[in-house]
Amino acid sequence: MRITISGTVQGVGFRPAVHRTAVSLGLNGRVWNNGSDVIVEVDNADRFLGKFLKELPPLASVSSVSVDDSQFDKSIKGFSIARSAEGKGGVSIPTDTAICEDCLNDMKEGRRMGYEFTSCTGCGARFTLLSDMPYDRSSTSMKEFGMCPECRREYEDPKNRRFHHQTICCPKCGPKYRLLDKNGKLVKGNAVERFADILRAGGIGIVKSWGGMHICCIPENVKSMREWYGRPQKPFALMVRDIEAMKGYAEPDEFEMYHVLSAHRPIVLMKKVYSDVTEGISPGLDNIGIFLPYTGIQHLLFNHVGNALIMTSANLPGEPMLLDDDDVLELGADAYLLHDQRIMNRADDSVLRVNCGRTAFIRKSRGHIPSSIEISTDGCAVGLGAQENLTASISYNGRIHSTQHIGDGDSLGVPEYLEEAVRSMRGLMKCDPRMIVTDKHPGYSNRALGKRLAQEFDCQLMEVQHHWAHAASLLADNRKDDAVVLALDGTGYGDDGGAWGGEVIYSSLNEYERLAHLQNIPLLGSEKALYDLRRLKFAVDMINGTDNKYFNDNDSEVLRKMAPKSVLTSSFGRLLDTLAFTLGVCEKRTYDGEPAMKMEPLLSSGKLVPGFETELKGKDIMTADLFKRIGKEKREDIAYSIVNNIISVMVDVACDHADSFGTRNIGLTGGVSYSRPICQMVSRKVKERGFDLILHDNVPNGDGGISIGQAVIASKVMQ
16 A cells, blocks of 8 residues: 655654554555655555554644555565655645754753754754755755764664654754854854853844844843834834743733744734833833744753843844844844854744734744645645735645745845745745736836746736735635625725725625725825825825914925825725824834834723714715814724724625625735724624624735735636
């Protein structure tokens, strides 16, 4: 019998587990990696599968098992692990997984004591080290490090948990850390201890990890960190020693605790414990991003520093993480803790929050990539995403695989990184695309890549409207055929050339229809209005015919002349920006989503008061007039009442149209849907109307999910 097993079956100790099961049953045969699959030839398939499928390795998952009759070679005696074969393409490795307790114990004594790269078949880096399939040492960055005799003995011992562990190493034969000072000169002594000394003394350091590098400092040094990094307001993530240490900074609920303790080790947004330190880490927010150590070096650092370290990606805002040691030295930190193992695939830390009982991925990357979702269509299509929070996705053989988080398309190095990630993923899957998909926006940087790939593979180039892609990603995430969706975000190129973003649309994977939207307001000065929030307030005051005190007469006249030629926006994000400015929450945007994020504490604490009701005129949900009515009410009540009433109208429109389209599904997607109070408003209203609310769970709500929507639409078109 020949058994073909697909799923997450490489890099997880799968072949050793097959070997142990077969030997325990006294069976004869062999096992090998075949492309992305694992093949087992055994003289009794029923006995083998009956036991093995109940005893899968912890990181493994099986998506399919097929058994074919074949002539078994009776001359084979015993059971062996055979050489890997090329086979078909696919992605069958697990994500990078936090170091396990057994390996942490190995780091406390014995020959791996204090060794930062300790791992086994149940933990460690995988994707970030991989260059090709099948998953063998020769296809990872560990091919540059030969095994010492001791590691070879463990590798060949079926009873050892490092049996056939492809990245096995130790201090004698594996990668090593070194410490450089601010001038790039080698610092003698224990690298980890000396680095920790610099951090404790108030220094800023950079430490190289699995998928990239982190800038780090002690939490009490956050003010200096902001000045040095030029990041005055954007929140930092905080890595804490353990759960007990976490309690000094955050109050996680049960679901948040599940995520933060998982082997994926994402950054999880949770309720902030207010203090000068936590306010310095996430200014103006009621939440804070927390994660636990996941590498050996991070655990070793916490042996020498306090309970927490600020950890943020070592890159310029929006640009890819730095990988080259020479490049990172230009950042001007006080010390650099670097290693000599090549990173094959960059991977920023994943970031998520829990909304209405579902997982809302803000950034899906290290620890959660590779991953895929099942779809009902075949064929190979590549979605290249939008402009911000870029990812790419490839649909193939009934599944969609996404790349890691890439960055913002207008930042230096991002288009090249996107192409690199697409080609790497396509190489693993060994598929030639039949369709390439881009956003409709004519100015997005990845359109050039789309044209090149379409020419290279002689395939169709398709454009998909931004909010249809959002809606389609939500449908794919929930395996639904259609829904009426609230697509709420900052901006997306509309069919009329406007900047959409507060949309009620009907969507299937075949078509979409814009049913209603927020009232259009002019973006005075286009991009400038996204950062200078006074311009948004001026536009609203101009519509209302009220005075604006934020510009002098000359500037006001210039802005009025701009209005007729300005791009119009229906964006919910811009509405929140305007409200944040009006209520004194945020005067200018210094990072993506800042005003909306700083509105959350008000929206969470406010209550409904009369006087802020709105109405639907045609397809327009009127918003400008609401700003005329702002008086002496508490600002949290103003914020809550305006947003809640707008949401109520949008949900009513969605539910009224849902009946005519014959669907019970009401969806919520887009960057604004990360707001917990807004998610709760939508959930409550949909429940009142008796419809089914669908939310994201595996696909990012924001633009990180756009490429998935593009790919699934293209797959449907090809079908």
